Amino acid sequence: MNEPKQRLQLEDLTFEVLLTEEQIQARIRELGEIISRDYEGKVPILVGVLNGAFLFLADLIRTLSIDCEVDFIKISSYGDARVSSGEITMIKDFSADLRGRDIIVVEDIVDSGLSVQYLKRRINSMRPASLKFVSLLIKKGAAKVELDIDYVGFEIENKFVIGYGLDYKQKKRNLKAIYQLVEENS
Numbered sequence: 001m002n003e004p005k006q007r008l009q010l011e012d013l014t015f016e017v018l019l020t021e022e023q024i025q026a027r028i029r030e031l032g033e034i035i036s037r038d039y040e041g042k043v044p045i046l047v048g049v050l051n052g053a054f055l056f057l058a059d060l061i062r063t064l065s066i067d068c069e070v071d072f073i074k075i076s077s078y079g080d081a082r083v084s085s086g087e088i089t090m091i092k093d094f095s096a097d098l099r100g101r102d103i104i105v106v107e108d109i110v111d112s113g114l115s116v117q118y119l120k121r122r123i124n125s126m127r128p129a130s131l132k133f134v135s136l137l138i139k140k141g142a143a144k145v146e147l148d149i150d151y152v153g154f155e156i157e158n159k160f161v162i163g164y165g166l167d168y169k170q171k172k173r174n175l176k177a178i179y180q181l182v183e184e185n186s
């Protein structure tokens with residue numbers, strides 16, 4: 001019989017562990033190996049999408065065997081809401097010059113796909129040598145646009161998740177595991 005999953009109560013919401021720290025770190029090591037192989041001899045710029053991706057980016061670059069540079073941007077579509085407003089706002093733009101460089105955008109989660117779509121257009125207009133996306137999580141069946149994510153950590157159900165960078169009202173990003181909302185009557 002499976003061990004009962006560790007639970008977390010936040011206000012009137014119950015969450016249970018979806019991915020443990022060990023599962024997350026093991027998958028990141030695998031992604032790091034694949035990316036290191038694919039970018040052998042190159043020095044990509046890994047662009048973390050704040051805030052959610054800061055932990056994933058920090059852990060991912062430490063698994064790479066190649067040289068890389070790092071940059072961050074901050075966009076927002078959700079605010080404190082659980083459902084995307086559909087409107088993307090640029091809060092902090094790129095610092096690095098992306099022209100002619102190999103760019104890997106690092107996302108914590110792809111949900112509607114609108115953030116990725118927005119970033120793809122914007123980065124391509126800066127004429128990089130190449131552009132790829134890595135996301136730790138991707139929600140099954142949630143994309144509102146045609147998506148092509150090059151490196152995916154885990155495909156998950158279309159449920160609200162928190163922890164490991166992902167927030168609950170801006171808190172709980174520091175949880176080491178990822179927790180999923182337990183829907184009532186499930």
Ligand code: PRP
Nearest residue numbers: 051052076077078110111112113114115
């Ligand atoms: C989250 C997440 C992605 C985006 C994915 O960011 O970090 O960037 O939403 O959603 P989408 O595929 O529907 O566009 P959010 O705006 O919640 O900001 P945060 O990372 O600071 O929490």
